[in-house]
Amino acid sequence: MTEPLLTVRNLSVRYPARGARPATQAVDDISFEIAAGETLALVGGSGCGKSTVARAVLRLLEPDAGRIVFAGVDIGTLAPAPLRALRRRMQIVLQDPFTALTPWMTVGALVAEPLEIHQIAVGAAADRAAHVLLAEVGLSADTARRKPHELSGGQRQRVAIARALASGPDFLVLDEVASALDLTVQDQILTLLERLQRDRGLTCLFITHNLALVQRMATRVATRVAVMERGRLVETVSAVEFFLGPAHPYSRELLDAVPSYPQPIIP
Ligand code: ADP
Ligand code: MG
Numbered sequence: 001m002t003e004p005l006l007t008v009r010n011l012s013v014r015y016p017a018r019g020a021r022p023a024t025q026a027v028d029d030i031s032f033e034i035a036a037g038e039t040l041a042l043v044g045g046s047g048c049g050k051s052t053v054a055r056a057v058l059r060l061l062e063p064d065a066g067r068i069v070f071a072g073v074d075i076g077t078l079a080p081a082p083l084r085a086l087r088r089r090m091q092i093v094l095q096d097p098f099t100a101l102t103p104w105m106t107v108g109a110l111v112a113e114p115l116e117i118h119q120i121a122v123g124a125a126a127d128r129a130a131h132v133l134l135a136e137v138g139l140s141a142d143t144a145r146r147k148p149h150e151l152s153g154g155q156r157q158r159v160a161i162a163r164a165l166a167s168g169p170d171f172l173v174l175d176e177v178a179s180a181l182d183l184t185v186q187d188q189i190l191t192l193l194e195r196l197q198r199d200r201g202l203t204c205l206f207i208t209h210n211l212a213l214v215q216r217m218a219t220r221v222a223t224r225v226a227v228m229e230r231g232r233l234v235e236t237v238s239a240v241e242f243f244l245g246p247a248h249p250y251s252r253e254l255l256d257a258v259p260s261y262p263q264p265i266i267p
Contacts, residue, residue, distance in 0.1 A: 003072065004033035005171060005203045006057065011066030013052050026052040027063070028231035036170070039197065039204040039221050041214040041239070043254065044228035050207045053228075054173045057205065058090055059083065070171070088118050091164035093157070095176035100160055101148040107134070107159050108144030114166035133162040138192060154185035158192065165196070175207045186213060194220040211258045215243055227251050 013027040026049040034040045042050050055061045057068055059075050068075045070090060075083065094100055101110055111130035115121045121129045131141055137158040148156055157177060164172060174193070178186040190213070196202055198221075206223075208214060217223060218239035225242040227234045227250060235248045242251065 002036065005036040005038075005071060006034045006205070007067070007069040008032050008053075008057060009067040009069070011053065011056055011068070012064045013049070013056055013061065014064050025231050027056065029065070030228070030231075030233045032226050032233065032236055034171075034203055034205060036203050037197070037201055037222075039206050039217070039223045040236075041217065041223050041225045042205060042207045042228060043211055043214055043225060044209065045254070046209055048228045049231045050209070050228060051175055054092060054175050054205065054207055058087070058092055058173060060092075088167040089169050090171045090173070091167060091169040092173040092175060093160050093164045093177050095179055101156060103148055105147070106144060107139070107146050107148070107151070110148070110159060111144075111162045111166060114163055118167045120167065129166075130162075133165055134159075136165065136196075137162045138188075152185075153181050154188060157181065157189055161192065161196075165200075170201070171203045171205075173205045173207065176209070177206075178213055179208055179210050187216065190217050190220065193217075197221055211254055214239065215258070218243065227254065 009031050011027055011030050012025070015024045015026055017023040030053065032040065042053060044050055052061070056063045056066075059068065063076075070086065073086065075086060078086065105113070108127060108130050111133050112121075112126040115126040115129050120126075131144060134141070134143055139155060139158050139162070143151070143155065148159065151159065161177075178189045181189065193204070197204065206214070206217065214223070214225060223239040224236060225239050226236040227248065229250045234250050237247075243255075
């Protein structure tokens with residue numbers, strides 16, 4: 001087997017007590033890996049630690065224990081400069097792009113910004129590259145002149161995805177990216193992600209509490225499912241195994257909570 005693109009070993013994150021809030025062991029000794037080109041769906045109820053895993057994987061927070069190895073590099077040992085260089089290759093898209101998109105900037109400027117930050121293109125060249133990225137995520141050229149509040153939720157999420165793609169990443173963390181959208185818009189975003197994965201050969205950590213989304217995604221891209229419960233991984237299995245009959249009782253519980261969906265035809 002080829003080396004995984006991402007390896008997470010014995011990761012633990014504990015948030016210290018603050019005021020009346022007790023300390024929380026948000027992530028408790030979890031390990032998983034993602035092969036290049038693969039999607040791992042990280043699922044579990046609200047508050048089980050999914051977003052904390054996302055932040056630790058991108059080293060947006062320091063874990064208390066564990067190793068994150070990306071493309072053969074232990075990111076916990078990297079100095080700021082090489083870490084910045086590696087960050088071009090790992091990007092995150094969050095649930096609520098409204099808070100992530102600076103409201104007074106135009107869409108064109110928002111997508112050009114990471115190009116300039118990563119010194120990929122500046123000025124008019126960055127604007128042209130931003131237009132190409134907008135087209136890639138299915139937004140028309142006139143969207144570039146608009147502000148985030150003039151867009152629909154689905155369009156804003158496309159802008160957030162275009163921004164994430166700007167640095168040319170090979171790994172994307174998608175944290176509840178479709179969870180707040182209507183069903184049809186969710187499907188449009190899933191279709192977009194499927195195309196991006198195919199065209200760009202992206203590797204994804206797809207985080208959601210919504211198993212129906214994972215079920216629909218698993219019919220499109222090769223997916224494994226990792227189930228998290230109160231900071232721990234309870235099982236990691238192929239989507240086929242997961243939806244045809246999960247071994248773990250907690251997975252059963254999660255699946256039973258999914259509103260009835262047409263059964264997917266899993267390839
Ligand atoms: P999920 O994304 O699965 O909903 P999170 O990773 O956001 O879960 O949170 C896991 C646990 O850690 C929760 O109990 C949450 O309240 C707590 N938590 C998350 N972020 C912080 C923080 N910055 N400070 C303290 N506790 C936090
Ligand atoms: Mg979360």
